[in-house]
Amino acid sequence: MQCASGLVLELFLEPKNIGDAVEPRFVGRAASFQCGAALRISLHIDESQRITDAKFKAAGCTVLIAAASLLTEQVKGQTSAEAASLGQLPATLEEQLGIFESGRSDCAALACEALVSAIRDYSGAVRDEWEGDEVLICTCFGVSESVIEREVRSHSLVSIEEVTRVCNAGGGCRSCYPLIQDILDDCDRQNLIGI
Numbered sequence: 787m788q789c790a791s792g793l794v795l796e797l798f799l800e801p802k803n804i805g806d807a808v809e810p811r812f813v814g815r816a817a818s819f820q821c822g823a824a825l826r827i828s829l830h831i832d833e834s835q836r837i838t839d840a841k842f843k844a845a846g847c848t849v850l851i852a853a854a855s856l857l858t859e860q861v862k863g864q865t866s867a868e869a870a871s872l873g874q875l876p877a878t879l880e881e882q883l884g885i886f887e888s889g890r891s892d893c894a895a896l897a898c899e900a901l902v903s904a905i906r907d908y909s910g911a912v913r914d915e916w917e918g919d920e921v922l923i924c925t926c927f928g929v930s931e932s933v934i935e936r937e938v939r940s941h942s943l944v945s946i947e948e949v950t951r952v953c954n955a956g957g958g959c960r961s962c963y964p965l966i967q968d969i970l971d972d973c974d975r976q977n978l979i980g981i
Contacts, residue, residue: 791884797852802859807839814903816896827900835865853897867926870958873902905959923965926958938973
């Protein structure tokens, strides 16, 4: 195995953002059965869906701590959707840390998994507290059920990927995938029976 990069050592020796985000916070967890590592990321997200605080607690190796430190620093100031999109790209984090070919890609993936899990926690809370006239499906991009239905019907969409391309729904943390699939299935059933 290769030695850790300079950035990995720097972030391990002087990690940023250790602890818990301020209340109210949204928490995501990830763990590896393979190496025994565990990571917890907590986020404070304001009313404009911007992450104002991001912290982590970890039990794991040098690379995991460096990845969590870098990732929590990067998401501060981002919207939940921007952060969720970043969490879908562990290869970018690997490259930034200089571990792309070190065999430690699981550490970056674990950090991204915990981040996306925290954003899913936030998305679930937003859906539960939604008081709008329409059902909110995608909290990352603020897309309602009626918008998705309209786009599915007008563009004859048949997959979640197509819905995401047309109206962004599902492009963040992906916790709305089952809801989008339900809409697609309902529209398909209605088309079959001629409604």
